[in-house]
Amino acid sequence: MKNAVALGLILGLSIVLLYLYQDGYFDKVEDDYASVALPETVDYNFHIKPILSDNxxxxxxxxxxxxxxxxxxDIEKNALSELPESPGHFAIVAGSPGKSEAYRAIISDDPxxxxPPPESNLSLTNYEKRLLRKWIEQGAAFEKHWAFIPPEKKKVPTDTSSYLKNEIDAFVGSKLKEKGLTFSPKASNDILLRRMALDVTGLPPAPELVDKLMSEAPDEMLQRAIDTLLASPAYGERMTQSWLDVARYADSHGYQDDSYRTMWPWRDWVIHAFNENLSYDEFLTWQIAGDLMPNATKEQILATGFNRNHPITQEGGVIQEEYRTNYVLDRTNTLGKGILGLTLECARCHDHKYDAISQKDYFGFYAFFNQVNEKGIQMDAVQAKNQKFFADPPYIGISAKDTVGVLSFVNMNGSNPVNVMVMNDSAPKTTFVLDRGEYDRPTDSVLPGTPSIILPFANDLAKNRLGLAQWLTDRKNPLTARVLVNRIWGTLFGRGLVETSEDFxxxxxxxxxxxxLDWLAVDFMENGWDIKYLIKKIMLSATYQQRSELTPxxxxxxxxxxxxxxxxRFRMSGEMIRDYILATSGLLNREIGGPSVRPYQPEGLWEETNAGSERGVLTSYVPDSGDDLYRRxxxxxxKRTLPPPSMTIFDAPNRDFSEVRRQKTNTPLQALVLQNDVQILEAARVLAEKMLNDGGKDNLVPQLFERILVRSPRKEELLTLTAYYHDALNTYGSKPKDAEKLVAVGDYPHLKTDPVSTAALMLTAQVIYNLDETITKE
Structure with missing residues (x-):
């Protein structure tokens, strides 16, 4: 019976579709689409190139x-030339679609x-065909790819609206007007304070800072808030967190053995560099080529650890040249994705299929990194506790010695030496283009160089990493500033002006x-490549200060x-969520810098990913104790083979390679972490104990809410949470043993509080920690 009904439905649907087809319904849909108005002037980069690239x-x-x-x-001269296999015919004839063989083939019905041919499963819509026709009619003008044209400051749109605060708003407002949209109202000051604190420091604003700032005049308050937050040491930590993804930082080598390394002094340098507001051009130069700078300092040498953060094999029996080649490839790819916003790796085995970057261009980049002395790179590094490399002033009591690519730091107070892998070029090495990218298939030799389509490598630049760094930070380089500005914009808005921040x-x-984007890139360079200046500029705009509500x-x-x-409005990263909860509970250890720590982790995971106990690999995971459990x-x-589980569940990468833009997922596992993770339950318990220990019995729920969310609860929220709190009090009042068991979670010392009251307030805190608003930056 069921099969008969299903068959009947299928037949009925088929008859309806056949009727619609015979009636020309689908032709009407296509015709409706075909009637969409074309732009007055067809732009090659924004209208035509995407069609040609995709198809x-x-x-x-x-x-x-x-x-x-x-x-x-993809090249004008070639596209407008006579077809090699059809003399007298041309793919594109400017002004004449009918004589353009490429256009005639695109609109042809003959398979x-x-x-594109039918077997490619690609096809153009009528709208795209009309665009191509109009473009040819208008002269078939080609342009260099937009991202390879040096940015210029276009005239700022004029608008007399009092709502606009700076040039950013003028550009955004002009686009909104074009789209028939308007700015949303300004967000309230408490929301803006939380938003700014999360963006600048990765932490909620401290209650005392909120109280102090909220008493000032609104405009003065926001200015002062931004300056205060940018001056906070937590700013450097926040910025470093993102850079670690780009730099593929890890505390282990990767591959099967995945033994440990000591690279955290480089991480300390990054934090210090951001907090000292080192200009971005210097920030890049030191990391790419600090060791090659005249009279290089230990800071500049340490910065080059950026180039040695990649995975390194520790396995016996491997072909050393194969893996050495992989390390150089990794540095090249990281430069492409992390700094230039290009998929350079696509040109490793053949000429890039979409961007005008040849395989020779790729190995020209490769050549800059192919001079590195890899000796010492597979070292067994020392894990030294209680050392810092950057205080105020930096490097108090620290000496350093560079020995064959390993920078050894020794604390004058007698601690163990800490060895850090850095760059150290050997004697000049000839670089070859590798057939299919294989290490053992060299072909033609190639000198260090860069694609001329981006920016020719000037004759007066040294053909080494220092010359490369100067090329990267040349004001005429069209990519470097744009890529960084776009990444900062994406951090603040959840989406870059170019969504694919890894691919320009x-x-x-x-x-x-x-x-x-171009105006900001030029302005950024004109103002000394100053990242703090850029962030403040964006934050003071009306665009940034809008409400985040998604109206119908x-x-x-x-x-x-x-x-x-x-x-x-978007969910925070796993690191930010954990730090937020630690901060609002009062558990967060705000110590800056130092060796990596081991917080709580589910039992058994570490053992499953261990290949053995050689080379210092721990066979079991032992969490740290005391304040180290609560560090940022x-x-x-x-560990590359087992990144922190509670962070990977929230989409943190494993750092095997450079990552610029994390994916954002929404899974049940994320909710389970927020409900059951020991660190979160412990934070809720500690917060409850502290509030009860302060002697408060009245207004506990609104105080709890305000402490976590930095705002007062609305009436309905307060009623719901208060009812939940009293229900929990009644439940645990009749089951005190269950209350004692619940509040026993975590290693943090207990305060003398009633277990029943603690359990009830702890669960109420946990509910607030699980709210969408808590884990969302809006």
Missing amino acids: CYTCHGPDANKRKAGLRL AEQM GVQGSLPTHPEL ELEKADPENKWLARAG SLYTFW
Whole structure:
């Protein structure tokens, strides 16, 4: 019977679809789409290149080995030239779609002529075909890829609105007007304080800071809040957390043995560099080539640990040259993704299929990193406790000696030496283009160099990493400043002006506000590559200070918030969530710098990922004790084969390679962590004990709420939570043993409080910690 009903439904649906098809319904849908108005002027970069890249470049793009019919459509000269296999015919004829063979093939219904061919499963919509036609009619003007054109400050749109605070708002407001949208109202000061604190420090604002700032005039308050937060040592930690993903930092080597290394002094340097507001051009130069700078300091040498953060094999029997090649490839790829915002790795084995970067260009970059003396890189590093490398002033009581790529620090007070891997070039080495990217298949030799399509490598630059760093930070380099500005914007808004912050190439996303991105990039460079200046500039804009509410109108018009008619609202990272909970509970150890620590971790996981106990690998996981359990997540020991579980559940990468943009998922495991993780339960318990120990019995729930969320609860929230608290009091009042068992969680010393009251308030705190608002930056 069921099968008969199902068959009937299928037949009925088929008849309806056949009727609609015969009636021309689908033709009408296509015709409706085809009637969408074309832009007055068709722009090559923003309208045409995405069509060609998605549908044509695989066979007619930069990769010469895969190119068919000798036709290349990504270069103007080639696209407008006579077809090699069809003399007298041209792929594109400016002003004449009918004579343009490429266009004729695209609109053809003949499978033998149609492009893209039917077997490719690619096709253009009528709208895209109309765009191509109009572009050809308008002269088929080509442009260099937008990201390879040096940014310029375009004229700031004029708007007399009193709501606009700076140039950012003028650009955003102009785009909103174009889209029929307007700015959202300004957020309340308490929301802005929390937002700014999370963005700048990764932590909620301290209650005393909130009380102090809220008493000032609104405009003065926001200015002072930003300055105070940027001056906080926690700012350097917040910025470093993101840079560790880019730099693929870990406390272990990776691969099967995954033994341990000591690179945390480099992490200390990064924190120090951000807190000292080292300009971004210097920040990059020191990390790329600090050891090659004239009279290099120990700080500059230490900074080059950036290039040695990659995985390193410790296994016996491996082919050393194969893995040495992999290390150089890793440094090259990290430069591409992390600093230039390009998928350079796609050109390792062949010419890039989409971006005009050849395999020779790739190995020109590779050559800069191919001179490194790898001796000493597989060292057994010493884990030394209780050392710091940056105090005020830096390097108090520390001496350093550079020996064959290993920087050895010795504390004058008698602690063990700490060895850190750094850069140290050996005698010049000839670099070859590797056939298919294989270490044992060298072909033509190549000198250090960069793709001319980005920026030619000037003759007066040294052909070493220092010359590369100067090329990267040249004001004419079109990528470096844009990529950093976009990444900062993405940190503050949850989405970059270029969504694919790791890929500014042809296949990457187009900028939603190209004029704004360019204006900010130039302004950033004009103001000394000052990251704090950039952050403050954005935060003082009306764009940043909007409410984040997604109204039904905005959900329909701009669900992804591309056009910025509201502030960003998104879940915090796993590290920020943990730090937030530790901070609001009073558990957070705010010590800056030092060796990595081991907080709580589920039993058994560590053992499952261990290959053995050689080379100092711990066979079992032993959490630290005392204050080390409550240090910021930035300092958590990062083992490549087992990154911190509570952070990976919230999408932290394993750091095997450079990562610029973390994915954002929403899974039941995340809710289970917030409900059951020992660290979170302990934080709720400690917070409850402290509040009860302070002598408070009245207004505990509103105080608890305000302490966690930095605002007063609304009436309905207070009623719900108060009822929950009293229900818990009644439940545990009849089951005191259960209360004692619940509050026993965690190693932090207990205060003398009633277990029943503690359990009830602890569970209420846990509920608040599990609220969407708590783990969300809005």
